[in-house]
Structures are given as structure tokens and as C-alpha cells.
Amino acid sequence: xxxxxxxxxxxxxxxxxxxxxxxxxxxxxxxxxxxxxxxxxxxxxxxxxxxxxxxxxxxx
Amino acid sequence: xxxxxxxxxxxxxxxxxxxxxxxxxxxxxxxxxxxxxxxxxxxxxxxxxxxxxxxxxxxxxxxxxxxxxxxxxxxxxxxxxxxxxxxxxxxxxxxxxxxxxxxxxxxxxxxxxxxxxxxxxxxxxxxxxxxxxxxxxxxxxxxxxxxxxxxxxxxxxxxxxxxxxxxxxxxxxxxxxxxxxxxxxxxxxxxxxxxxxxxxxxxxxxxxxxxxxxxxxxxxxxxxxxxxxxxxxxxxxxxxxxxxxxxxxxxxxxxxxxxxxxxxxxxxxxxxxxxxxxxxxxxxxxxxx
Numbered sequence: 001x002x003x004x005x006x007x008x009x010x011x012x013x014x015x016x017x018x019x020x021x022x023x024x025x026x027x028x029x030x031x032x033x034x035x036x037x038x039x040x041x042x043x044x045x046x047x048x049x050x051x052x053x054x055x056x057x058x059x060x
Numbered sequence: 061x062x063x064x065x066x067x068x069x070x071x072x073x074x075x076x077x078x079x080x081x082x083x084x085x086x087x088x089x090x091x092x093x094x095x096x097x098x099x100x101x102x103x104x105x106x107x108x109x110x111x112x113x114x115x116x117x118x119x120x121x122x123x124x125x126x127x128x129x130x131x132x133x134x135x136x137x138x139x140x141x142x143x144x145x146x147x148x149x150x151x152x153x154x155x156x157x158x159x160x161x162x163x164x165x166x167x168x169x170x171x172x173x174x175x176x177x178x179x180x181x182x183x184x185x186x187x188x189x190x191x192x193x194x195x196x197x198x199x200x201x202x203x204x205x206x207x208x209x210x211x212x213x214x215x216x217x218x219x220x221x222x223x224x225x226x227x228x229x230x231x232x233x234x235x236x237x238x239x240x241x242x243x244x245x246x247x248x249x250x251x252x253x254x255x256x257x258x259x260x261x262x263x264x265x266x267x268x269x270x271x272x273x274x275x276x277x278x279x280x281x282x283x284x285x286x287x288x289x290x291x292x293x294x295x296x297x298x299x300x301x302x303x304x305x306x307x308x309x310x311x312x313x314x315x316x317x318x319x320x321x322x323x324x325x326x327x328x329x330x331x332x333x334x335x336x337x338x339x340x341x342x343x344x345x346x347x348x349x
Contacts, residue, residue: 002182010189020193024200031201 066167225349227340230284238300240289243348247289247297248335249308250346253319258282260306261320271331275320278334286337286346287321293328308332 002011009019044050077083178184216224226243228250233239236257239250253261261275279285289297289308296312303309304325305318315326322331337348 003186006182006186006189010186010193016189016193020196021200023193023197024204027197028201028204 225347228346228348229344230339230346231344235283240300241348243335248348249285249287249289249300249321249332251285251300251319253283253285255283257306257319261318264318264320264322270323270329273320273322273331278320278322278331280337281339281343284339284346285319285321286335286348288333288335290333291315291328292323292330292332293326298332 008015010016040047075083224244226241228239228241230250230252233250233252235252236254237252240247241250242248258275264275266272266274275282278287291298291310291312293310293313293315296310298308298310298315298317300308303316305316307319307321307324308317309315310317310326310328313327315328316324317328317332318324320331321334323329335348337346339345340347
């Protein structure tokens with residue numbers, strides 16, 4: 001009757017709360033990765049890590 | 061005669077007495093005293109007709125009895141599209157006969173909510189728990205980000221960290237010479253010790269010292285002595301290769317340090333302090349900090 005998601009995760013609080021914290025942990029990592037990837041693609045060619053090779057090779 | 065009472069509405073009373081009986085003006089809730097005379101006094105409410113009252117003969121049919129609420133001010137606002145309830149509301153205090161009422165509302169008077177009910181309640185329950193958990197996860201993530209941002213705001217910035225470390229070329233210091241470099245506003249003594257000086261530093265009986273430290277405790281490599289050039293007495297800068305013990309001598313109040321930087325004579329209480337340092341690039345450079 002009850003769905004498998006309910007019976008595995010939500011039924012016991014001892015499973016529910018760690019699942020929430022684990023989801024928060026993985027969400028923050030994923031969120032940071034996605035937003036910084038978007039930022040890098042939005043500023044492509046402007047950041048130091050993109051243009052570093054031009055200047056470092058010329059000095060040496 | 062057949063009297064059939066389909067429905068009696070007793071509208072909500074405003075409060076409940078301590079005995080659990082709803083308090084209602086002008087309605088007698090009391091039980092009939094000694095209704096049938098064999099002990100127990102429990103019985104039906106006297107304000108509603110008992111079931112045996114239906115056995116009366118006759119053709120009167122009471123479909124609907126409305127009793128007013130017992131508040132002084134009658135103000136209840138609700139909206140409904142039901143035509144029958146709008147009509148029954150107009151029949152204040154009276155007995156109204158509506159054939160459609162029992163069809164729409166059923167025998168209990170509660171509207172039929174079957175079209176609005178979920179066919180599967182377990183999926184609703186799963187969705188509710190999921191929303192609760194998702195809110196908790198988002199909140200925990202936001203709290204964690206806030207705390208870590210505040211903490212990283214308090215940490216030293218990159219330019220401060222860059223100034224906090226210095227590199228010293230060790231090849232430029234010949235054996236038996238001192239180099240004084242400035243690190244975080246303070247002088248740092250670097251001495252390239254000869255093997256004689258190392259032996260001299262190791263020969264000292266540690267138990268006789270004011271601040272007992274072996275030479276191994278004070279150096280990472282015996283030939284390189286790195287220490288903070290601030291006298292532990294009052295913070296003067298000692299003079300190198302001076303004093304009675306072949307090490308450093310503080311001119312301010314006459315503290316003598318030996319070749320390992322340990323206090324031997326004078327007012328200073330402690331040995332010269334050792335900063336954090338490391339040898340990098342195959343011991344060609346010294347990284348202080």
C-alpha cells in the first residue's frame with residue numbers, strides 16, 4: 001500500500017533525519033559545482049586561470 | 061400514522077462545560093430522571109426524539125430541523141454554492157422541508173466530498189514528507205553555507221598569508237656566519253653552525269640550564285639554527301657572536317645565550333624562541349612561517 005520511498009526513507013525518523021543531512025551535504029556540493037561552472041562559462045577568457053598561460057610562458 | 065425524522069441539526073454551542081456537556085441556552089441536555097427504573101441513569105438526550113418516538117402513527121415527516129447557534133450575536137460567514145443551504149439559512153429558527161437536502165448532504169448533513177478526496181492517500185503522504193525533508197535539507201545547506209562564509213571571512217586573506225612567509229637562500233650563508241632576516245616585523249637569526257659549535261651545544265648538561273632544552277629540541281638540522289631574535293627578557297635584539305658563551309648577548313640587560321640560543325646568564329627567563337620553519341627545494345631554501 002505505502003510507496004517504497006515512504007517505507008524506506010520516511011517511515012523511521014532515524015532514517016529520515018540522516019537522509020536530510022546527507023541530502024543537504026550533497027546538495028551544497030552540487031549547488032556549488034553548478035554555480036561555479038556557470039560562473040566560469042559566463043566569464044570565459046577573463047579570469048586569471050584562463051589567461052595565465054600567456055604571461056607565464058613569455059616570462060620564462 | 062408514521063412519523064419519520066430524517067435529520068435534526070443542532071448547531072454548535074459556544075463552549076463546553078467542565079462536565080463535557082456542551083453549554084447551550086434554552087436547550088435541556090439533562091437526562092430523564094429514572095427513565096426506566098432499573099438502576100442506571102444513562103439514556104438518550106431529551107432534546108432529541110428517541111428512536112421509539114418514530115413509532116408514532118401519522119404522516120408528518122420532519123426532514124430538517126434547524127436550531128440556531130447559542131451565541132448572542134449570530135454571525136457566521138461561509139461561502140458555499142449549495143442552493144439548499146442558502147435556502148435553509150433563510151428559514152431561521154423554523155422547520156424547513158427540503159427534499160433535495162438529504163440527497164445532496166446525505167443523512168448526516170455533511171456535504172459529500174468524495175470528488176475532492178485523493179484516490180491514493182499514500183502518495184500524498186509521501187509528497188508531504190518529501191516537502192518537509194526538502195525544506196530541511198535546503199535549510200541545513202543554507203545554514204552550513206552561512207556559517208562557513210562567516211568563518212572564512214574571519215580567516216586571514218591571501219595577501220596577509222603571502223607576507224607571513226619568507227624564503228631564505230641557504231647557500232648564501234657560509235659556515236660559521238649569521239644571517240638576520242625580518243619576518244613578521246621581527247628579526248630572525250639564521251646561523252650556519254660549524255661542527256665544533258654543534259658539539260659544544262650538545263656537550264652542555266641540560267639539567268643545569270634555566271630553561272632545560274636539548275639542542276635536538278631546538279633545531280631540525282644541527283648545522284642550521286633558526287630562532288627569533290627577540291630577547292625573552294624585555295624584547296631587545298641580542299647581538300650575535302658575543303657574550304660569555306659564544307652565542308648571543310643582549311646589550312640591554314646583559315643576558316647571555318649560548319650557541320644553541322639557550323639562556324645561560326642574565327635576567328632572561330627563557331631560551332630564544334624557535335619559529336615554524338621548513339627546508340624546501342632539497343634543503344636549498346629555508347621557508348619561515
